[in-house]
Amino acid sequence: MKNQTLTKTSIKHQPSGQFEETRFEKIHNIVFANSVNGSICVAQEIADLIKSKQVKNELCILGLATGSSPIKVYEELVRMHNEEGLSFKNVVTFNLDEYYPMDKSSVHSYYYFMHQHLFNHIDIDPENINIPSGTISTEELHQYCIDYDLKIKEYGGLDFQLLGIGRTGHIGFNEPGSHYNSGTRSITLDHLTRVDAATSFLGIDKVPKKAITMGIGTVKKAKRIILLAWGHNKASIVKKTIEGDITPDVPASYLQEHNNVTFILNDEASQELTRIKTPWLVGPCIWSDQLISKAIVWLCDLTKKSILKLTDKDYNDNGMSSLLVQEGSAYDINIKMFNKLQHTITGWPGGKPDADDSSRPERANPHKKRVLIFSPHPDDDVISMGGTFDRLVEQGHEVHIAYQTSGNIAVSDHEALKYAEVIKDMTPNDVEIDLVIKGLNSKKGDIEDVIEVRKLKGLIRKRESFAATRFLGVPDKNVHFLNLPFYETGTIKKNPISKVDIDIVADLISETKPHQIYAAGDLADPHGTHKVCLDAIFAALEKLKPNGYMDDCWVWLYRGAWHEWDIDQIDMAVPMSPDQVLRKRRAIFYHQSQKDGVMFQGNDTREFWVRAEERNNETAVKYHQLGLADYAALEAFKRYYY
Structure with missing residues (x-):
């Protein structure tokens, strides 16, 4: 992949990414085939920014995010540090958020996350690392948040802010209802946000209900913003953010007001964008077999008709007139699509023996597979x-x-203990089962299972x-x-x-x-x-x-x-x-x-x-x-x- 700066004004075309301005989209975005390619490109922009600041003998002020989305970005930055000599001596970082309350030694803390994925592996000055404290007292919390914003301001503001996006549309932990001018503050987490975090906490009941987060106003003051979104689960909220109205119900939509923001998406996260899902509504398109199938299924859903009932008017009225020109009448297109879909159905997933397999999804031979x-x-x-x-x-x-x-x-402790106690009842002198029961009964918080428990x-x-x-x-x-x-x-x-x-x-x-x-x-x-x-x-x-x-x-x-x-x-x-x-x-x-x-x-x-x-x-x-x-x-x- 070629190095490039993903700015709104100087985007270079590359085979692995795509961007096309449309009347539907209000935020600049680039779609990559996969998250790895996108992450490498983002890491390169960050590295270029750091080096450009070094040439000028200036500090580089980075706003950083946690979660699964930026992990590959951090891995690539660590690689560039180890293999290409990228130095972070001039870098000052401010993290977006932290759970509250949360001890920094916990494996669930964002302090732990950042050190595990980035800070422990680069040459950044520890004094230049700023992460909201999850142990600050409630009495001091309000002033602490004000001071966090003031410290960013004292450094001249954020040169670059890296973001992810939650399914509620939150950036940082700015949940729906957040004000466009909000600063760093304590916030109560949306239930959906806690549900999404439940996997890593081994249950929603263990996910904190509060957090400290930079505000929308703090984020928007960054000179450059890149937001990462990977996977099907983000496709719906990505569409709302990029194509919808600015609304506190989707806090990320406030980024439409920023003049230097780019969303970096993989194929899955882009699937609901109009130019991806229904490109025929955007402009001329090349009608491949795959796109024809996609369009006809969409048209059937829109018109509430079966394939063979679609008419020329249905195609013409819904942006698909060029398909009629290419393929002929609706009748011809409908028959072709109906047969294609019918031929996907088979009661013989291993192939039907002694049968014509020219229109079946699987081969007839060998008979026994x-x-x-x-x-x-x-x-x-x-x-x-x-x-x-x-x-x-x-x-x-x-x-x-x-x-x-x-x-x-994925086996719960109480399920494992049930089995262990049954074995103990049958074999009272089993030393290994004693270790299992002891390990389960003494397990607290973030302690990982002992090997005997994992084995059971x-x-x-x-x-x-x-x-x-x-x-x-x-x-x-x-x-x-x-x-x-x-x-x-x-x-x-x-x-x-x-x-x-x-x-x-x-x-x-x-x-x-x-x-x-x-x-x-x-x-x-x-x-x-x-x-x-x-x-x-x-x-x-x-x-x-x-x-x-x-x-x-x-x-x-x-x-x-x-x-x-x-x-x-x-x-x-x-x-x-x-x-x-x-x-x-x-x-x-x-x-x-x-x-x-x-x-x-x-x-x-x-x-x-x-x-x-x-x-x-x-x-x-x-x-x-x-x-x-x-x-x-x-x-x-x-x-x-x-």
């Missing part, structure tokens, strides 16, 4: 594709299941998985527990993916030589494990690509419990009967430790089996509304070409 289903956690397989899983076994394919992580961190929690998930796979008819020898090392930290924060992780995945693929691989393509997983597991699979596929047996291996991506593929993205839809829906539910129920108040619920309070059934039903309803057959449920897959 080796199938390898990768499951990031020990229940994603049945939650996300339990019906297809069941169908593959029923139709005689050799099905292998690979659980990529132990999932031990992993075994609970393992035995639940065997129960589910046996119910679906998979031999135990075909069930593989990979226990990828990146996951085994005992904490929410995982290690980066390593060569060891990739090799473990590659070795299993090489051993099984599958004709089909199923993998979780859900990048909106709230704690990131799905993405790392998918990255390991993609890296393994690249490594194995030269081997001849890989020519016969097709890869199908399913979505996890959080989202489903859009209709226009689906390459294979597997219908389920009401009986199969119930079988899938039973398979999910075997994962008992993940029922009834699961630890990593995300922002959806429904249990996983309820989410799965309702999502599969919604997909079937959408197909039916488009004019296709009326099924009880559909599981959806997108083919990945490597």
